[in-house]
Amino acid sequence: xxxxxxxxxxxxxxxxxxxxxxxxxxxxxxxxxxxxxxxxxxxxxxxxxxxxxxxxxxxxxxxxxxxxxxxxxxxxxxxxxxxxxxxxxxxxxxxxxxxxxxxxxxxxxxxxxxxxxxxxxxxxxxxxxxxxxxxxxxxxxxxxxxxxxxxxxxxxxxxxxxxxxxxxxxxxxxxxxxxxxxxxxxxxxxxxxxxxxxxxxxxxxxxxxxxxxxxxxxxxxxxxxxxxxxxxxxxxxxxxxxxxxxxxxxxxxxxxxxxxxxxxxxxxxxxxxxxxxxxxxxxxxxxxxxxxxxxxxxxxxxxxxxxxxxxxxxxxxxxxxxxxxxxxxxxxxxxxxxxxxxxxxxxxxxxxxxxxxxxxxxxxxxxxxxxxxxxxxxxxxxxxxxxxxxxxxxxxxxxxxxxxxxxxxxxxxxxx
Amino acid sequence: xxxxxxxxxxxxxxxxxxxxxxxxxxxxxxxxxxxxxxxxxxxxxxxxxxxxxxxxxxxxxxxxxxxxxxxxxxxxxxxxxxxxxxxxxxxx
Numbered sequence: 001x002x003x004x005x006x007x008x009x010x011x012x013x014x015x016x017x018x019x020x021x022x023x024x025x026x027x028x029x030x031x032x033x034x035x036x037x038x039x040x041x042x043x044x045x046x047x048x049x050x051x052x053x054x055x056x057x058x059x060x061x062x063x064x065x066x067x068x069x070x071x072x073x074x075x076x077x078x079x080x081x082x083x084x085x086x087x088x089x090x091x092x093x094x095x096x097x098x099x100x101x102x103x104x105x106x107x108x109x110x111x112x113x114x115x116x117x118x119x120x121x122x123x124x125x126x127x128x129x130x131x132x133x134x135x136x137x138x139x140x141x142x143x144x145x146x147x148x149x150x151x152x153x154x155x156x157x158x159x160x161x162x163x164x165x166x167x168x169x170x171x172x173x174x175x176x177x178x179x180x181x182x183x184x185x186x187x188x189x190x191x192x193x194x195x196x197x198x199x200x201x202x203x204x205x206x207x208x209x210x211x212x213x214x215x216x217x218x219x220x221x222x223x224x225x226x227x228x229x230x231x232x233x234x235x236x237x238x239x240x241x242x243x244x245x246x247x248x249x250x251x252x253x254x255x256x257x258x259x260x261x262x263x264x265x266x267x268x269x270x271x272x273x274x275x276x277x278x279x280x281x282x283x284x285x286x287x288x289x290x291x292x293x294x295x296x297x298x299x300x301x302x303x304x305x306x307x308x309x310x311x312x313x314x315x316x317x318x319x320x321x322x323x324x325x326x327x328x329x330x331x332x333x334x335x336x337x338x339x340x341x342x343x344x345x346x347x348x349x350x351x352x353x354x355x356x357x358x359x360x361x362x363x364x365x366x367x368x369x370x371x372x373x374x375x376x377x378x379x380x381x382x383x384x385x386x387x388x389x390x391x392x393x394x395x396x397x398x399x400x401x402x403x404x405x406x407x408x409x410x411x412x413x414x415x416x
Numbered sequence: 417x418x419x420x421x422x423x424x425x426x427x428x429x430x431x432x433x434x435x436x437x438x439x440x441x442x443x444x445x446x447x448x449x450x451x452x453x454x455x456x457x458x459x460x461x462x463x464x465x466x467x468x469x470x471x472x473x474x475x476x477x478x479x480x481x482x483x484x485x486x487x488x489x490x491x492x493x494x495x496x497x498x499x500x501x502x503x504x505x506x507x508x
Binding site: 255302309343400402403 | 417418429430431434435437450451453454455457458459460461462463464467469485487488489490
């Protein structure tokens with residue numbers, strides 16, 4: 001059904017007892033045209049655009065746990081496109097533009113809030129590199145501006161700008177169109193959209209192996225719910241990409257790390273933008289519920305445990321309280337980590353693998369949420385046509401052999 | 417916080433150490449082609465399980481050493497010196 005004010009009124013008149021499920025839970029069929037492994041944002045968006053842009057609806061999304069239960073439900077919901085190199089700028093701004101129209105397109109409120117994203121400069125050198133960065137973005141047609149210290153104070157009154165501040169703020173670099181979106185809603189919206197176009201979404205279905213023919217071409221997957229055949233298979237499994245790649249017989253230039261986030265108890269509106277301090281490794285925004293959402297830098301040792309270590313937690317909270325002394329009395333409600341797939345140049349891999357018929361969308365590292373729409377759009381393109389989308393041409397696995405890396409370590413936001 | 421057992425200083429908190437990634441990576445021969453060189457530089461097993469890795473006691477003695485550690489439980493299964501062969505715990 002289509003959501004609207006009228007539908008809400010009808011629901012209210014019947015006591016909200018008759019809302020249909022948002023998507024079906026079908027039994028897996030024996031065969032599909034395309035199977036996508038991973039029911040997070042990227043996998044679901046890929047399925048949606050396969051059906052919508054390419055008319056392929058005989059598609060299944062296989063998810064080991066529940067939809068959006070991995071990094072899609074564990075990020076800090078920030079969307080932005082303040083990247084440095086032209087290839088990345090095009091990619092991420094396409095994503096942000098899709099986000100801007102997504103609630104209408106999916107008929108599902110993703111609660112996009114373009115509240116702006118401020119990156120603090122703590123030294124003259126920060127200011128210089130930020131002015132280069134902002135100018136590069138403007139040349140790519142992406143909004144960016146530099147703020148003086150006073151302008152930062154006017155926008156973020158909670159920030160400590162006094163002379164005693166542990167980390168003095170000299171100014172900031174801002175992308176006004178950046179902001180936050182509700183992460184669950186993005187997964188659910190794409191799931192509902194894909195389901196309505198005929199895609200089968202199958203949860204609690206773990207891939208345990210890949211089936212290949214005599215030529216080494218992938219022909220299907222073995223799962224905890226039986227064998228499912230498909231001539232084209234896409235992996236969108238973020239931190240578990242290497243595990244699936246190993247099952248399929250190849251390796252990736254990926255290392256999995258835990259990335260932490262945490263929320264405080266909800267309070268009244270205090271912070272209406274996203275503030276990041278790359279120098280200290282902390283960033284903060286306030287959710288619509290009122291919680292302060294705090295993101296940390298990576299726990300810098302390989303990990304598949306979805307929890308962070310106490311050392312990093314201490315560091316990020318210290319930095320947050322140095323910036324926002326008034327947050328010191330807030331209680332922390334929850335802390336968790338997602339397993340992120342970090343590659344050497346902090347840029348994604350969207351394309352074929354060494355196994356014919358098997359494609360991969362990975363390497364988004366600490367910044368996959370903002371890229372869900374474009375990740376899905378370009379991954380669907382290569383799955384449907386066998387050719388890279390022009391936005392994804394530079395983001396292929398072979399760049400780790402040719403050496404043509406796109407090093408976005410700085411723009412990926414948080415310390416690697 | 418993990419406690420790591422520096423072979424020279426004994427058990428210390430994790431934030432005194434820096435992880436240097438996978439250990440026992442053989443540098444290819446001088447005549448290596450781009451594929452071999454790329455694999456050497458960038459491609460890693462990234463196991464969900466026992467990982468053989470090198471660490472440095474950066475805020476202590478400054479020495480490098482090897483460790484076998486489980487990447488899900490973070491349990492340290494063995495600590496051994498650089499140049500030593502991996503212990504049985506790492507050969508899963």
